Amino acid sequence: MTAIDAMERNIARCRLVLSVTAAVALYVDPAEPLLTRWVAVASGAFVIDPMLLLVMATHLTYSVIVYWVLSRRLAAGERVAQVTTWTDVAFGAAIAALTEGATSPSYLFFAFAVVNTGLRHGLRQAIIVTTACVAAYEALLVVWGRAGAEVYLMRPVYLAITGYLVGYLGQQRLEMEKEMHTLEVAERQRIGRELHDNFTQALAGINLHLEACCRRLRANPNAEMLGSLTELQDSVQREYMQLRSFTRFLAGLEMTAPRVGAEVPPRLRVRADLTGSPNLVDHVLQIAREGIANVRRHAHASNAAIDIRCARGRVEVGIDDDGVGFQTETPPWSIASRVSELGGDVEIVGDRGPGAHLLVRLPQD
Numbered sequence: 001m002t003a004i005d006a007m008e009r010n011i012a013r014c015r016l017v018l019s020v021t022a023a024v025a026l027y028v029d030p031a032e033p034l035l036t037r038w039v040a041v042a043s044g045a046f047v048i049d050p051m052l053l054l055v056m057a058t059h060l061t062y063s064v065i066v067y068w069v070l071s072r073r074l075a076a077g078e079r080v081a082q083v084t085t086w087t088d089v090a091f092g093a094a095i096a097a098l099t100e101g102a103t104s105p106s107y108l109f110f111a112f113a114v115v116n117t118g119l120r121h122g123l124r125q126a127i128i129v130t131t132a133c134v135a136a137y138e139a140l141l142v143v144w145g146r147a148g149a150e151v152y153l154m155r156p157v158y159l160a161i162t163g164y165l166v167g168y169l170g171q172q173r174l175e176m177e178k179e180m181h182t183l184e185v186a187e188r189q190r191i192g193r194e195l196h197d198n199f200t201q202a203l204a205g206i207n208l209h210l211e212a213c214c215r216r217l218r219a220n221p222n223a224e225m226l227g228s229l230t231e232l233q234d235s236v237q238r239e240y241m242q243l244r245s246f247t248r249f250l251a252g253l254e255m256t257a258p259r260v261g262a263e264v265p266p267r268l269r270v271r272a273d274l275t276g277s278p279n280l281v282d283h284v285l286q287i288a289r290e291g292i293a294n295v296r297r298h299a300h301a302s303n304a305a306i307d308i309r310c311a312r313g314r315v316e317v318g319i320d321d322d323g324v325g326f327q328t329e330t331p332p333w334s335i336a337s338r339v340s341e342l343g344g345d346v347e348i349v350g351d352r353g354p355g356a357h358l359l360v361r362l363p364q365d
Contacts, residue, residue, distance in 0.1 A: 002077065005077035006077075007077065008080055008081055009071060011119075014112070015112065016060075016067055018112055019060040023056040023057075023060065026056065049098070051098065055091075055094050055098060066080060066084060086129075088112060088116065089113045089129060089136070092109035093136040093140070095109050096110070096137065110159055113133060114130050114159065114166060115166045117129040117170075120170070121170070122171035122173075123171040127163065127164070127167055130164070137155060189333070193334050203240040203243065210232060217229065264302075266299065266301040266303055266323075268295070269305040270307075271305075271307045274310060280362070280364070287335055287360060290332065291317075291319035292304075295321050298324075300323045301323030301356075304321035304323075305320045306319050314361050315362040315363075317359070317362070320356070320357045320358075325354065325355055326348055329348060342363070345361050346360050347359045
């Protein structure tokens with residue numbers, strides 16, 4: 001269950017409590033409504049008018065259905081919220097029309113709609129719903145009210161204040177959740193990148209060494225040792241694929257299928273002229289190493305080049321190959337996340353002919 005679904009189910013539970021307690025309050029201590037000149041509503045201790053009973057029973061039925069739908073997960077909480085927001089406002093207006101008086105619970109129904117909207121959507125939507133509630137309240141008290149309705153004119157003011165305060169607090173909650181989500185994504189990417197750039201690369205290196213040992217043993221057979229190394233290589237390869245899958249999961253990326261079949265490794269040229277702090281140099285070397293790994297795994301290239309240089313107060317890293325090129329317009333995530341953390345930018349250069357061409361720019365410290 002998502003956080004939105006859980007919140008909507010809690011709201012639905014509160015709606016049920018409100019419906020039952022309001023019905024009991026109206027039965028025990030009903031008030032003479034302001035609309036008695038147009039609507040004959042019987043009032044008295046332990047007496048509830050049939051029309052009012054119908055409205056309250058309808059609200060209770062509506063509350064039970066919404067709670068049941070959310071409990072059974074028959075609809076997403078966000079879709080349910082779209083329906084219930086204005087339904088709550090409509091019920092508030094109907095109950096106010098039949099009960100508004102000194103002891104009426106109608107204010108609670110309006111406040112319920114306003115508070116829910118503020119918690120769900122923040123300040124802007126809360127102001128819209130509050131305005132609708134206040135307009136309904138004012139229409140009831142001023143346009144249709146009898147003499148003495150001015151006693152209740154401050155209630156819409158209180159409702160407007162409630163709507164603004166709850167909407168403001170709800171907006172702060174939404175902004176805090178957004179900031180926390182951003183920090184969470186950044187941290188997940190950092191952890192995934194560190195695993196990818198260190199442990200995954202170490203496993204890949206071990207796997208390459210094992211493969212070289214296996215080739216030598218095949219040339220000079222030793223069946224027992226060859227079998228042990230092959231089994232060890234398969235084990236390392238499985239761990240490598242699982243760790244690689246986990247790092248991509250942390251970064252919120254889909255797993256890419258490995259290339260099948262042996263290939264001739266590309267010829268690689270590296271030129272570096274770099275000056276900076278140890279931290280900057282380490283990051284640049286990690287970017288270059290990841291570029292080499294990507295060329296080897298995905299490029300199907302014959303030649304590749306990495307150029308590192310300092311120019312105009314920044315460090316530029318160019319990674320080029322003559323392979324199949326990028327399949328999307330998104331640069332490799334492990335490089336992009338590291339560059340973003342350092343305040344730089346990554347550009348996929350599309351005017352250098354066939355292959356993949358990546359330009360990384362970092363501020364020089």
